[in-house]
Every structure is written in structure tokens, then in C-alpha cells.
Amino acid sequence: MFYKLNKKFNTSFALIFMMLLGFLSCTDNGYEEFVPPTGNINDIQPTTLFTSSTSADSNLELVFRSYSTDAISYAWDFGDGGSSTEANPDYTYTTGGLYKVNLTTTSSDGLIAIDSAQVAPIYADYSFSIIDSQVTFDNMSTGVSSLVWDFGDGSTASWEAADGLTDPNYSPVHTYATAETFDVTLTATTFLGKEVTVTKKVEGLVLAAIPDFSFTTSSLTASFTDASLLAISYSWNFGDGNTSTDQNPVHTFATRGTYDVTLTITNSANVPRSITKSVPVGGVEPTFKAIVLNGTADDFQNETGDNADAWDMTPNSTVKLDSDGGATSDSPYRALWYNSDLDSWLDTAFGDNSEQPGSSSDGNKFAGLGDRGVKINEASRRLYQVVTVEVGVEYTFTIDSRSEAEGVNTEVFILNNEITTEDTINTEDQRDKNADAYLLIDNDFNSSKSSSSNDTFTTNTFTFKPSTTKVVIYVRALNAIDGSNEVFYDNIDIITPGF
Structure with missing residues (x-):
């Protein structure tokens, strides 16, 4: 019996051993430990x-x-x-x-x-310097696309990058009319449109002195009259090696000639300013003849319909001159002198565009009377011509005139500059500054048209010494407004001594 039990045990053990061996035979001999995945396994791009x-x-x-x-x-x-x-x-x-x-x-x-x-970073700043009431601003800004200066007195200046750094509004110079304290604001804009402002006070201004003087001469002696504004000291240089610190000096020159006299003044801030004028003494001998173009308004080359000659302020061609300064034989008397600003001012002031005077081509002849010259018969008409002269020479100006109504007075100016408005000659003080000579003609009324000569005209003459190298013959008759009170002029000339 014991034998049977032992046999059964051995059979069971063998069966279990075989099952375990079969299980082990199913296991993978390449086994590795699990590691979690890394990296951008889902291809997500960072931002x-x-x-x-x-x-x-x-x-x-x-x-x-x-x-x-x-x-x-x-x-x-x-x-x-x-x-x-x-x-x-x-x-x-x-x-x-x-x-x-x-x-x-x-x-x-x-x-x-x-x-x-x-x-767009930006640097916005400026400095400034003062001379009298003139302020020079030094712009130190960088990175700006545009600038606006507000000078604090109602004046402004603008600048764009396209203007360039040499544009005067980048670092402007501004002159104040009063000596107050001003807040000056610089507004700078970046290239992305952001505005930055800088404000500084400008103070300590002193009004600038303005130098000026007039003079009269008698033989070799010149008397000087100061006409400066805000001056506290005077220094004269007479151009001949002599000087003076008087306000109104009198100086006698050694020889005849034209001298450049300089007046230097200072204001309360001790800032000097100067002015120089040519002063002729002892009489000056001319070197050429002064030429008045078409002083008789004669027709030339049968050009009778243009109504434009050397007295016209609206030129349409050029007068050709010969070596003596006269018009050449092939030169029509068309407009040579031009002042567009004055032309526009007359049109505005009088409401028409008839600034040029009528000429002999304008029908200013009566049968048998000969040439009647130029005429003024509208409120805006003027005679205007620039003539080259020499400073200090004593010239004689002559003009024939005839007015057809009483009280139609003619004013004749020898201007020392080309004016753009008559506001500069309407008062005596203005005439003294802008004209070297002035004549009021009130003696030329004569309505007669029966004579065949020029004895119906009245001749007026006067002498003058120009203070500049070009003068303007300027003639007006403010009361000549239509054909019933027109004024005629002829034989207009500047006579040069010795020629």
C-alpha cells in the first residue's frame, strides 16, 4: 500500500513540474524596463x-x-x-x-x-542764444519725423523730415517785437506718431536798436542827423579816416568825392548795429548820361496799336539799347520796367487793370497838334520808369504837362527804390525816406486845343541828387479819373550835366 501512495505522489509532482516549465517557456527573453516618451511628440510649435x-x-x-x-x-x-x-x-x-x-x-x-x-525712440531738446530781441534756437533733437515750434508770441514754425536738417525751421531764428518773457514749446513727433513736447522760458530780451541817419551837404561840408531808434551810443566813420562819437556831427571833407559813411550804434545791452550810406560832397562829375526811354512817347516802327511802351508796368518785350544807352533802330518802345507787386496793388486799390498810361499809340493826337505824349485819365494810371544814375551827381529833371480841368494836380516823385504800394509815399515823412525829390504840379491847367505847337503845355524842372544808383520816375494825378479831366505829359527827361 505504501508503494501505491508513493507512486501517485511522484506522478503529481511530475505533472506540476511540466506545467511550470511550459509557462516559463512562453516568456520573452528580450524584456526592457518601460521609459515614458519625451520631446515634442505632438509637433506643437512654441510661440x-x-x-x-x-x-x-x-x-x-x-x-x-x-x-x-x-x-x-x-x-x-x-x-x-x-x-x-x-x-x-x-x-x-x-x-x-x-x-x-x-x-x-x-x-x-x-x-x-x-x-x-x-x-521709435526719440530725443527732443533745444538750446537758444539771445542777441537783443533776436533768439537763435539750436535744435538737438533726434529721431523726429516732424517739428512744430510755438514761440509764445502767437508765431509758429513747422518742419518735416523731408525738409532736411538745413531747413531754417529746424533750428529757427525768431525776433520778438517786445521784451517780455515767453514760453517756447517744441513739439516733436516720432516716426510712429507719438508726440513729445519740451517747453523753456525765453527771458532777458532787449529791444534792438535800429540805426539810421540823414545828411545834407554844402560844398565839402556834410551835416549828419541821427534818426536811429533805441540807441545809447554813436560811432561815426566818415570814410576818409576821420571819426566822431557825436550824435549829430558836422564834418568837412578834404576833397570832392563820394564817401561811404558808417554809423554804428549800441542799445542798452551794448549790442552794436551799423548802417552805411554813400555821401557825395563837393559835387560829383558824372561818367555817363542818364537815359529816359521814350520821354516823348513817340510811336516807333509804326507800331501804333500796342499801347505799351517804356512807361508800362506790365512788360511784354525788351527795349534794345545801343552803346550810349539809347534805344536801337530796330527796337520797338515796349515795356522795359517791371513792378508786379505795385501793378497788383493798383488793380486792387482802384478796381481795374489799366495801370499803364495811354501813349501816342492810344489816340493821344489831335489833327495838326503833333505829339501829345502820354496821358493819365483813370484813377489807377501811373507813369513808372527805372533809370540808372550815379550817386551824388546833380541832375535836372524836366517834364511838360497839361491838365484839362482845374485842380487836377500832378505829383512827380524821384524814388530811391522800387515801391510795391503807395502807402510808402503818401505822407511827407514817407516821401523824405523813399524819394530823392518831389514836385507838385498845380500850374498846368489849359484846355486849349487850337495851337499847333506845344505852347499849351507847361514845363516844370527841378534838380536832384540821387542817393542810389537807380531811381524811379513816378508820376500820378489822383484827380484825373476820366476823359473830362485828363492830364497829358511830354518831353520827360533827366538831364545829365556835361552830356
Whole structure:
């Protein structure tokens, strides 16, 4: 019996051993330990971006802030050669302008993201210097696309980058009319449209002195009269080696001639200003003849319909001159002298465009009377001609005139400059400044048309010494407004002594 039990046990053990061996035979001999996956297994691209703002301390300093996903390194390029590896740098530009900023970030997986944007740092400032009431502004701004200056007295000046740095409004010069204190504001705009303002006080102004003087001569002696404004000291240089500090000196020159006399004055700020005038003494001998073109208004080359000659202020061609200064044989008497501003002023003041005087081609002849010259028969008509002369020569001016109504007076001016409005000659003080001579003709009324000669005309003459090298013969008759009170002129000439 014991034998049977032992046999049964051995059979069971063998069966269990075989089952275990079969189980083990099903196991993979290449087994490895499990490791979780790494890297961008879903191909998700990281992003980066940044913002910029201006620092409260300086418009050249910008504050950069990055907003990036999974960034472990930063590479900033500020567009001016500067860089940074910080996540959120503050950067100061040395010069204002328009710059492109790039940010490159790298993630922990080694992936790269890039963002870029334009920034416009700016530096706005100016300094200034004062001479009297004239202020010179030195603009030190950089990175500006436009500027507006407000000088504090109601005046402004504007500048655009396209104008260039040499444009006078970039660093303007401004003269104040009063000696107050002014707040001057400079508004500078960046290339991205942001405005920055700088305001400074301009004070300590002193009104500028204005030098001027007049003079009279008798033989070799000249008497000078100061006409300056706000002057506190005077220094005269008479041009012959002599000087004076008197306000109104009298000086006798040694020889005849024309001298450049300079008056230098100073104001309360001790700032000097000067003026120079040519002063002829002892009589000056002329070297050429003064030429008045078409003083008789004769027709030339049978051109009878143009109504334009050397007295016209609206030129349409050029008078040809010979070596003596006279018109050549092939030169029509067309307009030579021109003053467009005065022409426009007369049109505006009198409401018409008939500024040129009538000429002999305008029907100003009666049968048997011969040439009647130019005429004025409208309120806006003037005689106007520029003549080259020599300073200090004593010339004789002559003019024949005849008015057809009483009280139609003629004013004759020998102007020392070309005027643009009659506001400069309407008063005695204005005439003294702008005219070397003036004559009122009130003795030429004669309505007779029966004579065949010029004895119906009245001749008036006067002498003058020009103070400039060009004078303007300017004639007007303000009461000659229509054909019933017109005035005729003839034989207009400047006579040069010795010629």
C-alpha cells in the first residue's frame, strides 16, 4: 500500500513540474524596463512675442517684456547693433530713430520662435542764444519725423523730415517785437506718431536798436542827423579816416568825392548795429548820361496799336539799347520796367487793370497838334520808369504837362527804390525816406486845343541828387479819373550835366 501512495505522489509532482516549465517557456527573453516618451511628440510649435514701452526717465530708454511659451533662452537684437540675452531687458538707444527689434527664443525642446516689431525712440531738446530781441534756437533733437515750434508770441514754425536738417525751421531764428518773457514749446513727433513736447522760458530780451541817419551837404561840408531808434551810443566813420562819437556831427571833407559813411550804434545791452550810406560832397562829375526811354512817347516802327511802351508796368518785350544807352533802330518802345507787386496793388486799390498810361499809340493826337505824349485819365494810371544814375551827381529833371480841368494836380516823385504800394509815399515823412525829390504840379491847367505847337503845355524842372544808383520816375494825378479831366505829359527827361 505504501508503494501505491508513493507512486501517485511522484506522478503529481511530475505533472506540476511540466506545467511550470511550459509557462516559463512562453516568456520573452528580450524584456526592457518601460521609459515614458519625451520631446515634442505632438509637433506643437512654441510661440514668442514681446511688448515695448517708453521709460518714465527717458524717451530714449525702452522697456521690453517677453511673452513666450517654454522659452529657456532669449536673444534680443535692438536694431542699432545692441543686443541682450535677458528675458525682459531695459535698453537705452544713443540716438533717436526708427528701429526694427527682433526677439528669438529657444524652448526646452530646442525649438526656435521669433517675433519682431518697430520702435521709435526719440530725443527732443533745444538750446537758444539771445542777441537783443533776436533768439537763435539750436535744435538737438533726434529721431523726429516732424517739428512744430510755438514761440509764445502767437508765431509758429513747422518742419518735416523731408525738409532736411538745413531747413531754417529746424533750428529757427525768431525776433520778438517786445521784451517780455515767453514760453517756447517744441513739439516733436516720432516716426510712429507719438508726440513729445519740451517747453523753456525765453527771458532777458532787449529791444534792438535800429540805426539810421540823414545828411545834407554844402560844398565839402556834410551835416549828419541821427534818426536811429533805441540807441545809447554813436560811432561815426566818415570814410576818409576821420571819426566822431557825436550824435549829430558836422564834418568837412578834404576833397570832392563820394564817401561811404558808417554809423554804428549800441542799445542798452551794448549790442552794436551799423548802417552805411554813400555821401557825395563837393559835387560829383558824372561818367555817363542818364537815359529816359521814350520821354516823348513817340510811336516807333509804326507800331501804333500796342499801347505799351517804356512807361508800362506790365512788360511784354525788351527795349534794345545801343552803346550810349539809347534805344536801337530796330527796337520797338515796349515795356522795359517791371513792378508786379505795385501793378497788383493798383488793380486792387482802384478796381481795374489799366495801370499803364495811354501813349501816342492810344489816340493821344489831335489833327495838326503833333505829339501829345502820354496821358493819365483813370484813377489807377501811373507813369513808372527805372533809370540808372550815379550817386551824388546833380541832375535836372524836366517834364511838360497839361491838365484839362482845374485842380487836377500832378505829383512827380524821384524814388530811391522800387515801391510795391503807395502807402510808402503818401505822407511827407514817407516821401523824405523813399524819394530823392518831389514836385507838385498845380500850374498846368489849359484846355486849349487850337495851337499847333506845344505852347499849351507847361514845363516844370527841378534838380536832384540821387542817393542810389537807380531811381524811379513816378508820376500820378489822383484827380484825373476820366476823359473830362485828363492830364497829358511830354518831353520827360533827366538831364545829365556835361552830356
